[in-house]
Amino acid sequence: MSFLELNQVRFHVQELGPGAESGESTPAFMAHGLLVDNLASWYFGAAPRVARDRRVVLYDLRGHGRSEAVPTGYDVATGATDLAALVDATSEGPVHLIGHSYGALVALRCALDHPHLVRSLGLVEAPLPPSRLEEMRSIATSDPKKLLAALPEGLRGALLSGRRRAARARKSLEFLLRESSLVADLAAEEDVADDQLARLDVPVQLIYGERSSCRPVGDRLLAAFPQARLEVLDGGHYLSVERSAEVGEILAGFLHG
Amino acid sequence: MSDTLQTVGRMIQEVIGDDWDLDQPITMETSFGDDLELESIEFVSLAEALKDEYGAEVDFVGWLSTKELDEIIKLKVGDVVEFIDLCRSSS
Numbered sequence: 048m049s050f051l052e053l054n055q056v057r058f059h060v061q062e063l064g065p066g067a068e069s070g071e072s073t074p075a076f077m078a079h080g081l082l083v084d085n086l087a088s089w090y091f092g093a094a095p096r097v098a099r100d101r102r103v104v105l106y107d108l109r110g111h112g113r114s115e116a117v118p119t120g121y122d123v124a125t126g127a128t129d130l131a132a133l134v135d136a137t138s139e140g141p142v143h144l145i146g147h148s149y150g151a152l153v154a155l156r157c158a159l160d161h162p163h164l165v166r167s168l169g170l171v172e173a174p175l176p177p178s179r180l181e182e183m184r185s186i187a188t189s190d191p192k193k194l195l196a197a198l199p200e201g202l203r204g205a206l207l208s209g210r211r212r213a214a215r216a217r218k219s220l221e222f223l224l225r226e227s228s229l230v231a232d233l234a235a236e237e238d239v240a241d242d243q244l245a246r247l248d249v250p251v252q253l254i255y256g257e258r259s260s261c262r263p264v265g266d267r268l269l270a271a272f273p274q275a276r277l278e279v280l281d282g283g284h285y286l287s288v289e290r291s292a293e294v295g296e297i298l299a300g301f302l303h304g
Numbered sequence: 305m306s307d308t309l310q311t312v313g314r315m316i317q318e319v320i321g322d323d324w325d326l327d328q329p330i331t332m333e334t335s336f337g338d339d340l341e342l343e344s345i346e347f348v349s350l351a352e353a354l355k356d357e358y359g360a361e362v363d364f365v366g367w368l369s370t371k372e373l374d375e376i377i378k379l380k381v382g383d384v385v386e387f388i389d390l391c392r393s394s395s
Contacts, residue, residue: 061348061352063365085344085345086345086348087344087345087347087348088344090348090351090365091344091347091348091351091365091368091369091376092369094369095365095366095369096369107345112345113345113349201373201374202373204374204377205344205373205374205377208337208338208341208377209337209338209341210341211323211325211341212341212342212343215323215343216343288373291369292369292370295369
């Protein structure tokens with residue numbers, strides 16, 4: 048297990064690859080979604096496929112997984128500063144940034160604020176603006192029960208079956224929703240204007256779920272970015288878990304590309 | 305008890321750490337979901353421990369990435385032990 052201190056926060060970082068097929072050296076950094084998520088959804092999902100060709104760096108966002116549970120800094124701009132610091136600390140030159148959900152917003156903001164760090168972007172279900180996401184309503188109530196009830200059944204079962212696991216999941220949610228600035232930070236999050244998106248002239252792979260409340264964002268971003276392509280998969284918002292094999296193939300093909 | 309089961313059992317105890325409250329020994333039939341209640345992030349730590357122990361000959365992460373979430377939850381310790389033994393006997 049590896050830990051790195053970045054921006055005065057202790058981050059849990061894991062690396063995969065490069066595998067035997069590795070030919071290109073540009074690493075990929077992958078950011079996960081909020082609250083019930085952590086780096087495991089990439090680690091056991093799409094990341095091993097991407098890591099066949101290149102080094103992949105995964106990390107737990109602040110307050111998530113095994114990273115430090117700090118009370119503040121859950122706005123996308125701070126998240127982007129964390130990611131930029133991680134890229135600086137672990138690689139040289141521009142890298143591929145990939146994110147799911149809130150992690151996609153972090154990757155996008157990182158690319159906008161630190162263009163020299165980014166070779167390409169993979170955005171899976173980026174909810175832009177965050178109010179697009181159906182779950183935002185349950186997050187805004189700060190009630191862990193409502194948030195868990197809004198999750199797809201398979202995911203909820205995985206989180207809440209058993210006494211020890213359910214207790215730990217609830218404790219983590221209680222902290223993030225009630226004791227940290229996360230809810231207020233998210234509520235204050237603004238949209239990114241199309242003319243700002245238009246200035247991001249790197250290849251962008253967009254992946255959206257046909258049944259996700261964020262699905263229309265895919266079309267908007269496809270039109271706004273100068274070099275974007277869009278894949279729509281049969282699924283909802285949680286594609287990194289529900290459609291991990293397809294997401295891995297699409298991202299690996301895109302980065303190879 | 306096989307050497308592999310002993311090794312995997314020790315790793316699981318280390319991963320769970322202070323939270324350990326299982327009152328029976330880990331066997332081939334112990335399930336990661338119902339008995340151990342391993343969280344996803346603890347599964348990552350277990351995978352890293354296996355990588356450190358067995359190196360590239362046991363691609364636990366690659367093996368798990370072919371499985372759906374509900375299959376992973378239903379895994380038994382014996383499934384992992386058998387996978388490790390299979391990798392090591394064929395390499």
